[in-house]
Amino acid sequence: MSRIGFLFPGQGAQHVGMGRQLAESYPAARRLFDRANELLGYDLAKLCFEGPAEELDSTVISQPAIFVTSLAALEKLRADSPDIALSCEMAAGLSLGEYTALVFSGAMTFEDGLKVVQQRGQAMQDAADATPSGMASILMLDVEKVTAICDQARSIGVIQIANYLCPGNLAISGQNTALEKAIELAETTGARVVPLAVAGAFHTSLMEPADQRLAQALADVPMQTPEIPVVSNVDAQPHLDPQELKQILVRQVVSPVRWEDCLRYMLDAGIDEFYEIGPGRVLTGLMKRVNRKIPCTVINDS
Numbered sequence: 001m002s003r004i005g006f007l008f009p010g011q012g013a014q015h016v017g018m019g020r021q022l023a024e025s026y027p028a029a030r031r032l033f034d035r036a037n038e039l040l041g042y043d044l045a046k047l048c049f050e051g052p053a054e055e056l057d058s059t060v061i062s063q064p065a066i067f068v069t070s071l072a073a074l075e076k077l078r079a080d081s082p083d084i085a086l087s088c089e090m091a092a093g094l095s096l097g098e099y100t101a102l103v104f105s106g107a108m109t110f111e112d113g114l115k116v117v118q119q120r121g122q123a124m125q126d127a128a129d130a131t132p133s134g135m136a137s138i139l140m141l142d143v144e145k146v147t148a149i150c151d152q153a154r155s156i157g158v159i160q161i162a163n164y165l166c167p168g169n170l171a172i173s174g175q176n177t178a179l180e181k182a183i184e185l186a187e188t189t190g191a192r193v194v195p196l197a198v199a200g201a202f203h204t205s206l207m208e209p210a211d212q213r214l215a216q217a218l219a220d221v222p223m224q225t226p227e228i229p230v231v232s233n234v235d236a237q238p239h240l241d242p243q244e245l246k247q248i249l250v251r252q253v254v255s256p257v258r259w260e261d262c263l264r265y266m267l268d269a270g271i272d273e274f275y276e277i278g279p280g281r282v283l284t285g286l287m288k289r290v291n292r293k294i295p296c297t298v299i300n301d302s
Contacts, residue, residue, distance in 0.1 A: 005090045005271035006104065007287075007296075008070050008097035010257075011198065013280035014062045016051035019069040021301040023049070026079055029072035032110065036068045039114055044068060059128065059199045063096050063121035064114060069300075070100045070278030071110060077277060077299045090238075090271055092231040092262045094283060095163075095203070096120075098252065105226035107245060112221045119217040123210035124253065128200025130209065135162060135173040135202060136183055139192040146170045146186070153182040162203035163257045166289035173201040203256055211253040218246045229269075236261035263290045275299055 022029040023045065033045040047056050048065050055061055078085045093101035096117065103113040138146050146161055150172060153159045157178030163171035172182055179201075183193050200206065223245055229238030232248050234255045239245050263286070266274075274296040276283045284296040 002273035003270050004084060004088045005092070005266045005274050006088050006101065007274055007276045007283045008091070008093035008100035008104070009066060009276065009278040009280050009283055010094035010096040011059065011062050011066060011202075012196065013278060013282060014048075014056055014066050014069075015279060016048075016053050016056060018048050018065070018279040018301060019045070019072050020049040022069070022072040022076055026072070026075050028075040028079065032068055032072050032075065035110070036064065036114055039111060040064060040118060057197060059125040060118075060121040063117050063124075066096060066279060067100055067114060067117045070097065071103060073277045073279075073299045073301075074104060077275065084275065088228060088275075090229045090231065090266055090269060092233075092266065094259055095233060095252070095257050097278070098230065098233055098249070100278065101230045102226065102245070105228050105230050107224050107226040107230065107242070108221060116214070116217050116221060120210070120214050120253070123213040123217075124202065124207060125199055126213075127207050127210040128198075128202075131200065131206050132176045133158075133174060133201035133204075133206055134176060134179055135171055135196040135198050135200075136179060137165075137169060137171050137194040137196060138186050139194065140168050141170070141186065141189060141191045142168070143170065145189065146172065149182050149185045149189075150174075152185055153178045156181055158201065158204060158206055160204055161256055162201070163259060164261065165257075165259050166263075166286040167260070169286070169289065171196065173204045173206075175201065175206070203252075203254065205254055207253045211250050214253055215246075215250045218249060221246075231262045231265050233257045233259065233262065236265045259286065260290060263287060267291060267294065273297075
């Protein structure tokens with residue numbers, strides 16, 4: 001019998017039209033969008049279903065949008081395959097997706113999770129607006145080479161590896177001057193570089209104003225011990241203590257995402273079948289780069 005793990009996507013997975021079929025086909029999914037509209041004070045469902053893309057892609061909108069759409073996709077799985085939903089033994093989420101995983105695990109309610117995600121998105125947007133910065137994916141280079149590139153570029157600004165996604169796929173993050181230098185250095189080695197459509201240098205020290213605002217947002221949120229382990233981006237370990245969970249979520253904003261390590265932790269724990277739940281299918285591709293033999297099923301609108 002398979003041991004099942006769930007994976008929830010992060011920022012960048014959004015696209016116009018996401019969630020529409022879920023809301024039309026599953027009443028529980030529709031209720032999530034309706035409740036989100038009430039709590040947020042604007043029509044999140046319309047932005048997800050109809051766009052415009054420029055507004056949906058903004059950090060302050062995309063984070064709640066992906067969070068709600070992922071949980072709507074979870075309602076599809078619960079309706080169509082309830083045994084799978086009940087059999088999940090472990091979960092993880094990429095950056096923002098960690099909040100989705102924690103709601104699924106019972107650590108916080110949908111309403112509390114959405115309120116925190118909304119404030120997280122706003123705080124990260126504000127921190128990004130304060131410093132011209134960005135991110136880029138570096139493909140086909142190992143960690144040592146990308147680290148050396150960042151070390152060289154750091155003489156002109158903040159730059160570091162922000163996402164350890166899978167072998168040969170790392171995201172760097174930093175001030176624009178240093179980021180441009182790092183991209184130039186990477187390209188001279190023959191690496192493929194893909195600039196990321198994000199507002200700023202996420203998962204670096206440049207997000208420090210956001211982490212304190214997030215700490216304040218989390219302070220009054222009731223948090224429970226998760227019913228299943230949720231593997232943290234910060235250290236690729238599960239945490240059970242509610243106060244420790246809050247501290248980890250605050251650290252996550254300014255710490256690199258160790259996604260490859262999260263996947264390997266789950267594999268080492270015996271998880272041998274995965275479900276990517278939410279918009280896109282990026283996490284399935286990353287899993288294939290870590291272990292091609294492990295089945296990973298995408299649960300979204302399609």
